Structure formats: structure tokens, C-alpha cells
Amino acid sequence: MYDKVFFINATNASDLVIGRLTDTLVDIAYQQSTWGQQMPIVWVPLDLQISDMRADGVKLITKEKVLDINRSNKEFSLSEKRVEDFLLVQNSIGKILYFDEPALRDFIVIQPSAMVNILRAFITDRMFWPKKGLLRDILEKLSATGVLQKTDLFTLWSQRAFKELLGNDRIKDYVVQVLLHLDILVEPKRYNEMDTAADLFLVPCIVTSNIPRKIQIAATDDKTICIAYHLKETVVPSALSFKLIGAAICIWPLKKVDSRFCLYFQAAVMDADSENIIHIHVEGQRIYAYLINDKSKELISPDLATTTQECLTLALERILQFYHRAICKQNFQIMSDLFEIEVGEICNGETCLIPLLDAQKRKHWSCKNGKKHETKYPLNWVFDKNKEHCDPNCEGLEKETKTLLLKPTDQHFVHLTKYLGIGDFYNFFIHLGMTKTDYDNLNFRYFSNPMDMMLMGMFQWRDKTESDQSPATFGKLLEALKAIGRQHYLCQGG
Structure with missing residues (x-):
């Protein structure tokens, strides 16, 4: 929207550029689609009451508190549905922070700038860090790795500057959920259910280390x-x-x-x-x-x-x-x-x-x-994952000499068995060098699940081939597929 760049000395309250930035922000506000729209008269009492709380220094309240305030207005009270509409509109124009999400709807931040102050605990310039001590060590580690332990986050929030808003664990947990919702904090993807990744967060916006x-x-x-x-x-x-x-x-x-x-x-x-x-x-x-x-x-x-x-x-x-x-x-x-x-x-x-x-x-x-x-x-x-046939000009893998020497992975076997089908599998299996007895044993064991039978057959071929000191390669799969006229299945099977 604007191509102006502002260089501001944030430590100098009389910096003239701050005034120009303020004018620009006001200009942006005028251009918002909601500017100049009239507020429904029925919202006025609740809006004034929240404004009074904001003026008194209140920064965060529970939704239940808002509903109680609304009920105290008696004949001017809103239905719960209209209170919800009021909160969503107020959030959209930036007067409050309210998220209609299961883990977030119990609290309302009536002073959005408070969230900026909360972020200062760990998203701040090095010049504002403590000179030494535990807090300095936490911020140093965070800057180098992008990893923030949950206990370290709460330690940063235990500073006097943040205690006023983060008064109890319930509020802290709410703020954590907001920061996760806004992608400022990220819970790393877990490898398994036993992973302890939930005890830490990743903060992509703060890490300063370059990729080695x-x-x-x-x-x-x-x-x-x-x-x-x-x-x-x-x-x-x-x-x-x-x-x-x-x-x-x-x-x-x-x-x-x-x-x-x-x-x-x-x-x-x-x-x-x-x-x-x-x-x-x-x-x-x-x-x-x-x-x-x-x-x-x-x-x-x-x-x-x-x-x-x-x-x-x-x-x-x-x-x-x-x-x-x-x-x-x-x-x-x-x-x-x-x-x-x-x-x-x-x-x-x-x-x-x-x-x-x-x-x-x-x-x-x-x-x-x-x-x-x-x-x-x-x-x-x-790649077209729904594609069932090669293009007419496909030359297959016969000229891919490097590929033919490579060993297929389990994933390749899964793809190949999807295309083969049980009707082609017997002949293919025999052309791989396996016996009818091998096939009959597989069929007896996995009769009720043909996909499992074919996949276990592929694993059995690989293990037998490798035990004979001969690599199980794409080339050998291709020869067996050519023998049954299905050589293009390797192209489609990835």
C-alpha cells in the first residue's frame, strides 16, 4: 500500500519521523473499509463500558465478565448472539483481540497493545537484553537455535514488566495459545506420540543463525x-x-x-x-x-x-x-x-x-x-497422481541405466503393487525368479488381503535376492515386467 521507508530512533521520543509515521498510519486507517461506518446503537452501552475499563488500565478480561457486564445493562442488554457479533466486529477493526476458537474464546484482550508488550519478553533487540544472568542465557540460546523451552518462556514472563497482565497460569496458557494461533510460536511436528516436543516451541522470527x-x-x-x-x-x-x-x-x-x-x-x-x-x-x-x-x-x-x-x-x-x-x-x-x-x-x-x-x-x-x-x-x-497410463511417446526406463542399477525402496514396492493387481502378480512373481511354492505360501497366509500378499511377496523377493549376494534392483523388476508386457508400470509407480 505504501512504498515509504521510515528510519526511526525508538530511543528518542522527539524524533520527527515518528510524527510522519503517525500521519501515514492515520492515512491508512482512513482507507479501511470500516472507516466511517456507524455503530449499531444497541452496542453503545457495552462499548462505553469496555472503553472505561481500558482507560482504567484493564488489559484482559474473561468473556464471562463481558457477559456479566452486558446482563447488568438490563433493558439495554444484548442477546449472547449479538454479544458475539459485537466482539467479532470489534476484533476486526482492531479495538480488541478476540478469537472465536475453542481454546481462545474464554478471554478478550481489550488493550491490543498489551500483546506487543508480552512479545517484548522474547522478541526484542539484543540491545534491550539483560546484561547477564539466566534471562540473558535464555535469549542467547533462543537467538542461536530458534528453540524456546516452555519453562524458559514462563521464566521470561516472570519479570516484573509482564506480571501485571500474566497474573496466573490460566492467562499464561491462553496467551501461549494465541501466539500459536498467530504462528509466532510453533509447536514442532512430532515424530511419535512419545515425543516430548510439546515441552518446547520454535520461534522462526527470532532465530539469527544462518544455515551451515x-x-x-x-x-x-x-x-x-x-x-x-x-x-x-x-x-x-x-x-x-x-x-x-x-x-x-x-x-x-x-x-x-x-x-x-x-x-x-x-x-x-x-x-x-x-x-x-x-x-x-x-x-x-x-x-x-x-x-x-x-x-x-x-x-x-x-x-x-x-x-x-x-x-x-x-x-x-x-x-x-x-x-x-x-x-x-x-x-x-x-x-x-x-x-x-x-x-x-x-x-x-x-x-x-x-x-x-x-x-x-x-x-x-x-x-x-x-x-x-x-x-x-x-x-x-x-506429477498427475490420478494418471493411469503413460504418454504415447514414453520410452520407459530402459534407457535410464543409472536408475536400473538402483535399489527400490519400500515405497516403490507399494506403488508398484497398486498398479500390478492380483491378476498380473503371479506371472510377475515367477519371472522374478520365485517359485510356485513361494506364491502358494503367500496366498495361503494373506488370502483375505491381496494387497498385503503382493507387498509381502515383493519383500520376500528382495530378501531372497539380497541373501544370494545379488542386489534387488529396478533393472530386475523391469525385466520381469517386460516378460508380462507391463514395463510401463515402473514409470507410473514412481
Whole structure:
């Protein structure tokens, strides 16, 4: 909305720039769609009573207290439904903070600036930190790692400046839920139900450590596919990148290296599964995401790449819509108006990208380094998961000599058995070198569940092949599939 930049000395109350900033904020307020709208007369008594409480220094009250105040107005009292409407409108215009969510609707912040003061406990410039002691140590650790223990958060809130508002544990728990709702604090994705991750929070907006070089170079050209979201209007605002990273680490568990969460300034590394990691970082106008397999990019499942892309794209769309609504711009129905998607690979330590629309029209592209890249693997980001047949010009995997030497994962076996079907499985199983007795034993044990029978048959073939000191490879699967005329199942099975 505004392209002015204000440089303010916050320690100087007479700084003239503060006045110009104030004028600009008033100008923005005038442009809000709610400016000048008349308040329903029936709301006036309750609005005045809350304003009086605000003037008396009250910052937070329970919803039950508001309902009691409303009932005391007797003939001017509102129904509970109208009180709810009143609170939601007051929240929308910024006079209060009220969230109609199960964990949040019991309290109302009638002085929104109080939340800013609460955030100062852990989101503040280094120059305002205590010089030494426990509080300094907590903030140092938070800045370096982005990790905030729940007990440490409550220790920060135990300072005299915050005790007035955070008077009891119930209010503290409410404020924690608000900060989680606003994505300022993030509960890390748990690996399992026994994980103790609930005892800590991640704070993407405060971590200052840059991503280490050794993690960056893990994204090599033979193991990595890339996708980038190129924002058309401006560089990616810090708040947007923090919110996107917060959304990502709610979906995938953060990777740990040397007992440290891989959360960095505008970057994060997450475990997609046991064999693949997701690396996200923001730079200039682009949000980059890398999907890195521990052996080869040829083993990255198209389903995994596409699901990852869909999650990231949806999160980015919602965040952009939120920011556009916040500054009164129109809602965008077509996301291409906001960003362009590019896909690519790593080349000589750099990211080589091509617009997605171009990649879908060609098999190769040449990058600035003069290298010729195939679009096959980058296009796995937009793989059609409902596609049942290969394209007429598909050449299969016969020319993919590197791929044929690789070992399929459990996930590849799952995909392949989905396409095979029980009708094809017997002949396929025999052409893999297994016996009719092997098949009969499987059929007897898993008769009621054909999918389990086929999958256990694949595992049995792999174990038997490996025990004979011969690797179970894609090449051997392809030979068996060719023998039954189903060689393209490997293409579709990812």
C-alpha cells in the first residue's frame, strides 16, 4: 500500500519521523473499509463500558465478565448472539483481540497493545537484553537455535514488566495459545506420540543463525530436485517467510543434526521421510524448496514430490491472501497473479530453474552454465497422481541405466503393487525368479488381503535376492515386467 521507508530512533521520543509515521498510519486507517461506518446503537452501552475499563488500565478480561457486564445493562442488554457479533466486529477493526476458537474464546484482550508488550519478553533487540544472568542465557540460546523451552518462556514472563497482565497460569496458557494461533510460536511436528516436543516451541522470527555450509552442499545435482516460488510484486517480506516456515514445520518434523533442530534465519530443513529431506529457504524474491534423496533424485517418489509441492503452494497461497486482505487489496482468485512457479535442479553448486509452464512443454533445457538438463525429474513436483497410463511417446526406463542399477525402496514396492493387481502378480512373481511354492505360501497366509500378499511377496523377493549376494534392483523388476508386457508400470509407480 505504501512504498515509504521510515528510519526511526525508538530511543528518542522527539524524533520527527515518528510524527510522519503517525500521519501515514492515520492515512491508512482512513482507507479501511470500516472507516466511517456507524455503530449499531444497541452496542453503545457495552462499548462505553469496555472503553472505561481500558482507560482504567484493564488489559484482559474473561468473556464471562463481558457477559456479566452486558446482563447488568438490563433493558439495554444484548442477546449472547449479538454479544458475539459485537466482539467479532470489534476484533476486526482492531479495538480488541478476540478469537472465536475453542481454546481462545474464554478471554478478550481489550488493550491490543498489551500483546506487543508480552512479545517484548522474547522478541526484542539484543540491545534491550539483560546484561547477564539466566534471562540473558535464555535469549542467547533462543537467538542461536530458534528453540524456546516452555519453562524458559514462563521464566521470561516472570519479570516484573509482564506480571501485571500474566497474573496466573490460566492467562499464561491462553496467551501461549494465541501466539500459536498467530504462528509466532510453533509447536514442532512430532515424530511419535512419545515425543516430548510439546515441552518446547520454535520461534522462526527470532532465530539469527544462518544455515551451515555443510547442510547447503548436501543438495547435490545427483540427489536433488528444486522448486521455487517467484513473487512478482516485491522481495519476500520477512514476516511472510517466517509464517511460511512456521507452516512447513507444522507439517513435517524438523531434522536434527548433532541434537540441534535445523531451524535457521529464513530457512529450515525437515525430514520428509526416512530417505528424503526437504530444505526451504528464502532469498530475494524467491522461496526455494529442495527435495533431497539420500541416494539419488531418481528415487524421489513423484507422489512425495507432488504432495510436498501441493502443501507448500496451499500454505503460500493462504499466507499471501492473508497479507493482501490485511492491507485492503483485493482477493486474488488466480495465484499466478501473485507468483510464478519454477522447477529445476542443482548445477555446479547453483540452482538452475525453468518456469514450470515452459518445463511442461519440453524434455530438456540449457542453463547459463551451458549444461543440458532433463525436465523429467523436476516435473515430478507436478506429477498427475490420478494418471493411469503413460504418454504415447514414453520410452520407459530402459534407457535410464543409472536408475536400473538402483535399489527400490519400500515405497516403490507399494506403488508398484497398486498398479500390478492380483491378476498380473503371479506371472510377475515367477519371472522374478520365485517359485510356485513361494506364491502358494503367500496366498495361503494373506488370502483375505491381496494387497498385503503382493507387498509381502515383493519383500520376500528382495530378501531372497539380497541373501544370494545379488542386489534387488529396478533393472530386475523391469525385466520381469517386460516378460508380462507391463514395463510401463515402473514409470507410473514412481
